[in-house]
Amino acid sequence: MNQNVYKIRSPLYYAFLRFLSNRAALISGIILAIIILMSILAPLITQTGYEEQKFLTNNLAFPSLDHWFGIDDLGRDFYTRIVYGARVSLSIGFVAAAFSVVIGLPLGALAGYYGGSVDWFVMRIIELFSVIPPLMAALLLAALVRGGFLSIIFIAALFGWVQVCLLVRAQVLSFKEKEFIRSSFALGASPMYVIFKHLIPNSISPVIVGFVQAIPLAMMLEAGLSFLGAGIQPPLPSWGQMINIGINFMFFYWHLALFPTLALAITVMATTLFGDGLRDALDPTINDKN
């Protein structure tokens, strides 16, 4: 090692380098950032609120210069509704993913660390979840809690935690056998010390990957339920809801169907690709591409 000033490089720095080299993930990361910005600055970049029916006169008008996405069936500016739809979709995605991590991380860590009956119990619950058809159960739940913002988050988190739990459990299981865990036990460390000082810092990558991958799942579930009328109730704008309305006008007013569909597709794809990029960057052992 040459003696000059040696730049200290943490493993996360190299993960960042690997992420930058993955063009697809980078581009989708930028798109995702733009969409997030758009939804935060929604009031600034839209003319009216998402409810004001100011353009009843030229109802269902096609996209024009002053109304980029045209007018919807109730005379509201469609571009505004799409932008506010982003806010709904993303917030549900992020909050549900956060809850998925809040539920999945501890369960995964405990199942992985203690094994035995704890692990058996957690795995039976996961088995139960993987056997019930997800959408049908979600529909049933949505009907039970009468749809709405918070209940959708609850349902999305209910199905999201399984993924995070499995990722964390696998990571803890593989690290539990590592010698540096044995060494710290040999030093006299208590289980709590080992979990917080060794296992959790090394589980950052599955947690981040689990979180980012839970977002598109939650968004898709919200859009699906809203599409079936059991999700977000009007007037709160949701892309799934708009697509449902869009079908009826599809033959004559294509813009009502096209824009929400594209919006949802782009957002979900950007998030998923961004998540995949993170996963490959954080865990170089999965040599998928080259």
Place this chain on the structure above:
Amino acid sequence: MIFYIFRRLLSVIFTFIAVSIIVFIMMHSIPGGPFDPVDMPLSKAAKDLIMKQYGLDQQLHIQYFKYMWGVLHFDFGIPYQSPGETVLELLGRAWVPSLVLGGLGVLIGAPIGILLGMVAALRRNSFVDYFASAISTLGLTIPVFVFSMLLILLFSVWLNWLPASGWGEPRKWILPIIAYAAIPMATYARYTRSSMLDILNKPFVMVLRAKGLSEKTIIFRHVLRNSAIPMVTVFLPMFIGTATGSIFVEAMFRVPGLGAYFVSSIHTKDYPLEMALLLMITVMFCFAYFLADLAYAILNPRIRLNSKREE
């Protein structure tokens, strides 16, 4: 071997009962009953008569046990929305469109996906590799109803080649089948590609080359055989998932399949139909996973011939 099968059957029964309880309670706690004045303007007396006739006035747990007793005798009760037939008959009728469209979707989608995955793994960083990765990413990320919407917009609305909806003569089947095929194709493309790449990097492939085997023999006789095992275990659960119909595809293409009936049974709170649908699909998933594990154990000699290492 029998010991293992017995343990798995036990867990299937346990799951069946657990799911039935959860669903039963959830179903009945949805506010409003099947014969509310809102849906059907009925006088109080007439409503009580019907409730009595369907046994809905009894206490919840009694209803549950009566229902489960019926299930044991394959009597899933009478659907409220079409009292003329039993739930089983309705399901038999309703499953045909889902099975045909979903089934064909998987049977078409999976092989194409496998082919794409194989070519992508063999021609790495070539056009096909990027195309296959793009297809698999698209397929897995775009929600199915969005994809169906795009199909309808493209082929029915603008190009006007295919009818947008309906179930009947085969021309109407094309779009739903494509919609169904998207996810299996994408999953298998990605799955085949990564499992083949994984096998290709294994040391024994280098030994095969050093032995002088031709690249073709190595791929078809060894690499494919090794990467086939994970693919076989994925097939059955995926087939069940798709062949029981997707609510979205059936809603978008107005197909009277299981998904459609499920949605309507929730709105009309058609308890027997709802329960039967959910339980049937859950049991099928249980068996699918069980058979998948069994197939994995049989195909993999390491588990089939589980003997100590010969000294």
Place this chain on the structure above:
Amino acid sequence: MKTVLELNKITKHFDINKGIKNIFSNKNEKFIAVDNVNLKLQEKKVLGLVGESGSGKSTCGLIAMRLLKPSYGNIILENNDITSLKNHELKSYRKKMQIIFQDSYSSLNPMMTLAQIVIEPFIIHNVHNFNERQELAKELLNKVGLNKTYHNRYPHELSGGERQRVSIARALALKPKILIADEPTSALDVCVKAQVINLLHDLQEEMGLSILFISHELNVLRSLADSISVMYRGRIVEEGGTEIIFNNAKHPYTKSLLEAIPSLNPHNRKRREFISSDEIEMNIPKFSINDVKVNNKSDKEQQLIQINENHYVEGVLS
């Protein structure tokens, strides 16, 4: 000579089926990894524990460190039995005994800098304040030959030999009396192996360490160990001073081990005769009472027969 660490009648069973999801047979076989082993580690001495893979030598190391519960037998550390102490009671004893492993990469937390790794023992036993800890860490890293530029580097930036030095530094942080080395040099290249052996050599003398050195390489033990115990299929078959073992080994297995070491002189190449495991079991050495030291304990338990001052062999006393 004071015994600092003693393993007394240690036995360890593993049942085979619990581990792998065994589909095709549910009969429950027991695998005996360690069978009634007695080991004594003298103060300031290096005891070599040699045996092939699957002989149970690493299991003994883990049991001695109380990282693995023995099925039977007890561990005596400086004359107190620590076999069934609870974790918090055991903590003070932990300071006296430390372990280093073979796979140097997985013995260091990839997310921690080298300084943090070496400081961890002080944090666990909360000794010294923050500045003292930094100072001690620098000192420890220097002692194992890693200058201050290594201080906040990460494990993935180090070579195998360097990583092994860090785990040695961490093990010596609390100035233990006993070091258990579980094949620390097996995965290293020839030259790096020599450096680590020399390092252990110096540290042993400087700190008066007693080392239980577990290895499958007899030649490594020849340059490092004062006495050697030979393990075969979970039991000790021969024990004695290093040169005694090298020059007149009695047990057939020890002989086959010595025979198998490739000689470094092409001139004395020779064809070797190999004996199978059943032949080893068949001709266990036999000794008559009179020509053997009289103080052999007569109880059946005592497996090893003392045949002279510092040499014990598994054998039949007739």
Place this chain on the structure above:
Amino acid sequence: MNIVSIKNLNITFKQHGNLVHAVRNISLDLSEGESLGIVGESGSGKSVTFLSLLGLINSPNVIINADKLEIGGVDLLINKKKHLSKVRGKIASMVFQDPMTSFDPLFSIGYQIVETILTHKNINKKDAFNESVNLLKKVEIQNPEKVINYYPHQLSGGMLQRAMIAMALSCEPKLLIADEPTTALDVTVQAQILQLIKDLQIENNMSLIMITHDLGVIAETVDRVIVMYGGQIMENSNVYEIFDNPNHPYTKALIDSIPGQKPGKRKLKEITQSERDSWYASN
């Protein structure tokens, strides 16, 4: 006639941006029936040289160029694919380090040996099967009729390595390349495998290339030794020369740093970084 002749072989790897010179103009010749040992630390390029010889390095970002690259008279520089198929398994075959991962887990040992025989000889399956049973006998595997139908996970490391040697010899190659064949095995099993390779080499008048980091293996099995460091050949002379009076300092250091040569606890000779830098830059 030389079975192997290599002139100025250079192998460079492109790793995200910078070029790593794994092998720097290596030249060596091996005559028929001769046994050559390649010794060096990990990363000295000893394995890469011979893997590239048989075209077994298929990563896209590797550049291999040489003035001459010939095995058994077959020139591997021009239209590699066709010529390689003539060489691999027939003229030259290889034995690898870890027997546990060198067999396809889904096929029995017998199948994988018969498969090799049928690739090179057009004889019917029955004869190929009998031939492979004899091969297992030749590598001293007990009751070969039973073992032939076993799967790789049912055999121990030593047995699998013997099966791999049998597979390598199935088409009577003129050259056997053994890449650290005994590193993953126990000491007693290692001695048996080395002796087996030696006997088979003499019996079939085969040339042998033994790649290892262990000078003991070299002393036991080969006639000539090439010491490699940093992708270059440091010394190339017969085995007695190397051990009796090594002339390159690196070879001396390698020999002196081997533990356990003399009785008693003693320190071993170490190599300093400055020495390493000087050798790396030397020729």
